[in-house]
Amino acid sequence: MGKIVIQNCPACGSNKYEKVLTASDYLVSGESFEIMECNDCSLRFTSPIPSNIEIGNYYKSDDYISHTGKGNSFINKIYRFVQYFTLCSKKKKVEKYSQKNSGLILDIGCGAGDFLKTMKQSGWEINGVEINEIARKLAGKNTGSVILNQTEFFKSEQKYDVITLWHSLEHLNTLTRFLEKISISLNANGVVMIAVPNYQSFDAEYFRQDWAAYDVPRHLYHFSFSAIVEIMEKFKFKLMESKQLPFDPFYVSLLSEFSVMKKHNILKALWIGWKSYWQGRKDARKGSSVLYIFKRG
Template sequence: MEAVTECPICDNVEFKSYLTCRDYLVSNEKFIIQECISCGFRLTNPRPDDKSIGNYYKSENYVSHNDESGGFINVIYRTVRSYTLSSKTRLIKKINGGEGKLLDVGCGTGSFLEACKSSGWQIAGVETDSTVKALAQEKLKIQVHQDLSEIPNKESFNVITLWHVLEHIPNLNDAVRRLSMMLAPNGTLIIAVPNSNSYDANYFKEYWAAYDVPRHLYHFTPSTIEKLINKYKLQVIETKPMVFDAFYIAMLSTRYQTGKTNYIESLKVGLRSNAKARKTGDSSSLIYIVKKL
């Protein structure tokens, strides 16, 4: 385990306890989420170090690393994913004004990159898990990088995407700095992360599945995302809700809370969360569309 002694956003050294959550996916261990008393940034602290964090991803139910994991919830996830992949490819094409050069960070088994390749994009990917990376390379027939640092400095991309990935990256500031440098002129950075200020986060509290400790090292809100990217001359120009996330996360959360998935309760919470988000902007998960200043 390692302790974070300075806030990655504001460098403050004082934190307060926010929640204690359990790892329901792998270890059943408890982890503390702290909040910076200066800027409000939330993070898992202490957290597994680089040598041990991989052990917390070793589950056949970790669906982004496994195209064939079972269970009804994961079947729903993959069914919805086929729709959201189309939505994502339409979004990046609209933002970029056509196809171009794209980097997907945390590409998993390569489903999104495969859809982009089929749509005419030049693709590149980063995936830190060596086993999953091999699956992506076999599917995509390209070399997938293991780390952002492997990408040559001269490379630039019209679109860089991180779909539920930024919350997993230990060296947060280094990653955002590199991503900013890799953007082509008028390029777009797209970051999708859970929102710990959402209705469903406040409803489920320590059982909220999107805390996903210790794999999620950070627990963003719209305010803290903006503070982070503004440090690197980047600006959020638009946010978009990820509507399906509220239902998927609620299904997992009810199972963590009671030991059994409550589909009716999950539907109610998901509907309420999305309804409230239309007024507040605090969706369960948000897509941040980011440009250079």
């Protein structure tokens, strides 16, 4: 099986980086993947990675709920319970930061389309991009709208008021190409909202290679606060606000304890989640997952 070695940092292009961890694909293959850290911009990235053709095989899991909407394990049930609340909270945040109650929104990596459906129901015009074909079809059915694949997105000339990437930037195969396209697809006063895991969080530092949010090889990039701000500045975006996603430290700690380490100490997992939540509450730079809101600088 051919794997692709990443020669330069996918964010800043530096060739100065070093291996910091070896993590396992706990969800699908059990294979190990190495994680590098860029000495210049602090982005971590998975390398080598599966080829574009092979990567689809690493998404083939019933547990990959953000794509298939199925799966009945204990953790999936918690996830869906939390999802109900997070959909409402995402909508509120979009409306707060865009200062609009309607407009045209694009969700990149829209999965099965639950978020877009919520937005449509509240009066927004929606558009989505989803690379996974099964998820794309589901999203089309779910939202009653046309969902674009990658090629269609790059060809389209539509401009948006809001572009959201909820835990999807870390999956996109060409980081800078997508960010450039996002930058030209945004209206002058538009906002970009990006939620990604933060490897400098307490739970990440505690679980190290067993931190579920490394999620190799599906996560190609692992961001720190400074890495994402730096790359977005290259595309002329200015950080307006950053906020931790409050459920993520608990969810990721439970997933790390149960699914990655295959241990069952729920109290320990919740304790780590709580400590991480508390740090992220005081300082978003320490949040387990962080929502970044960018506008044009």
